[in-house]
Amino acid sequence: MRNYRAIILDDQQSSIDHLMEHFQKLEQVRVEAEFTDPYRALAYVRVNPVDLVILDVDLQNRIDGLEWMSAFTGKHTKFILYTGYRQFEDDGYMRNVVDVLLKPVSYQRFATAMKRLDTEIRLSMPGNPAQDPDDHANEYLNIRKDGKWNRRLVWFREITHIRSSNGYLLIHLATDPEVLISNASFRSVMEMLPKRKFKQFSRSMAFNVRFFHSFTSGKVRLKHVSEELPAGNLANHASFREFLETNSV
Structure with a gap:
């Protein structure tokens, strides 16, 4: 099987x-x-x-x-x-x-x-298991702004990482210095993002693999992000651990 x-x-x-x-x-x-x-x-x-x-x-x-x-x-x-x-x-x-x-x-x-x-x-599907769809470059989130129907559209491909802080979800973009804030839970947004592209590396943070630079001394470094982000225990984040091990040379 x-x-x-x-x-x-x-x-x-x-x-x-x-x-x-x-x-x-x-x-x-x-x-x-x-x-x-x-x-x-x-x-x-x-x-x-x-x-x-x-x-x-x-x-x-x-x-x-x-x-x-x-x-x-x-x-x-x-x-x-x-x-x-x-x-x-x-x-x-x-x-x-x-x-x-x-x-x-x-x-x-x-x-x-x-x-x-x-x-x-x-x-x-002889010789070919179910395929991944396209890389989701055209998928997006609609972030609620002030006002009932005000929205800010954000493409998945623009998100460098997301993090949960003090009951809010912070969405960081490569294309805009503004950090977007949402009342949505970290878990609910992670369910909307493609797991192939977004890797959770701590209890409250996940990054877009498109912007991954390196992992050193327990910290993740991303392109277009000045600060290094502390990672959690790799044993608790199998998808992130597998990402680090894939194509390792």
Whole structure:
């Protein structure tokens, strides 16, 4: 089985935790993110490529799992429904999902679904796993300014780094000395940014790899940023650690 990226969407954290116990026994599929909010999940997959979405049908929200699938625009992503209601099996298979798992799923049944995932991806994309989309150079954030409908558009490609400070999110740009301030949480904005391009390196900071210069003595240096930024423990930031190790010579 190849290595695949997955997210889980379920309104019950206990159901997510149950699946995560199974995923810990399976190295080939890595859960990149988990969500109880379907709209945050949609924002995440808009900019982060995933191979698999495991989602509940009854999300106790304005949108259910089947509607969420219809709102999803990815071309190569596979779906597995995880539900407590057997009546959703027909709807799921009519939408060509890989599998429908009934709660609480056993590890043996879960492993069978993962093998089906591997088979479907191999058949649909011979020799080529799900691709990353373009580099998101044209993606953006709309930062709220003073006034209900005042907005400042910021392209991802212009952001050098973001940081959380005193309950606010600070957005630093390469193209403007002004530091933009948002009431959004660090976590919610990280879910909107492409993980391939933005690496979290401390509890409250992440940088755009486009502006990375060096990492020395526990500090990150970025182009167009005068100060060195203190990094957290590398053991707690696997994506940043992998970035440093990739193509190392």
